[in-house]
Amino acid sequence: MPAKEHHKIFRSAWLRASVLGANDGIISTSSLITGIASTSYDYFTIISAGIVGLIAGSLSMAVGEYVSVQSQADIENADLQMEQYSLKKNHEEELEELISIYVDRGVSYDLATQVASQLTDHNALDAHARDELGILIHNRARPLQAALASSISFALGSILPIMISIIVPVWCLIPSIIVGSVICLAILGAVSAITGGAKIWPAIRRISILGAISMIIASFSGSVFEFIL
Structure with missing residues (x-):
């Protein structure tokens, strides 16, 4: 190991x-x-x-x-609030945006769709904060x-x-x-x-x-x- x-x-x-x-x-x-x-x-x-x-x-x-x-x-809180609002109003567009992020990183479209859908169902805001905005738990401003x-x-x-x-x-x-x-x-x-x-x-x-x-x-x-x- x-x-x-x-x-x-x-x-x-x-x-x-x-x-x-x-x-x-x-x-x-x-x-x-x-x-x-x-x-x-x-x-x-x-x-x-x-x-x-x-x-x-x-x-x-x-x-x-x-x-x-x-x-x-x-700034981080404002971006998260904006993202939360967009997730409620533009759910499908935000999902496609997450899929495109994974595709750009080298993941196939079908797999990217599965991953994005599962992450969105689990915690959509967390997924977009991490992969779209680059806001992670360990580097949040304190x-x-x-x-x-x-x-x-x-x-x-x-x-x-x-x-x-x-x-x-x-x-x-x-x-x-x-x-x-x-x-x-x-x-x-x-x-x-x-x-x-x-x-x-x-x-x-x-x-x-x-x-x-x-x-x-x-x-x-x-x-x-x-x-x-």
Whole structure:
């Protein structure tokens, strides 16, 4: 007997939101702290800015993700209502539409007719949602889940550079945050790749290099603004 397959697509919704939140938390807060640390602000101001960035970013991620995913959910619900109405008013036309979908996928017309008829008798809306609209159970928009995952993961990601700022001496604050954050990003990339069943090294390289570039640019921008002002 072949081994049972364990697909990861069912994790895509919350995994995307979690990785996005944690990644944004690490990079945003690290960039904020390094940018301020490159100016003449005192140590208390630097730590305070990091904490405020954590709170503001976490709330922003929650609201932004909820609004975005809720918009997707509204579109899905509107399409499902439209499809439900059409199934009541144009039953035969909808059946032929389902048959043509299966025929286009390589199924013979007779078999496609049998399959479409049986699926329509079983649950017509589900059949059309899946095969006509591409709306599946595992990829339905879940606004609250996405908002909570993004907000919590952002806060957890932001804690890392803040803790580094508290622990290390001021004179090596910027390089310590950049190096520590890149390490955390690499770990995040590895965990997300393993959780999603993807290749580890491409994920690590992608997130680490882009994150390091963002933090280096932010630290230089702080010095530039201090020089200009």
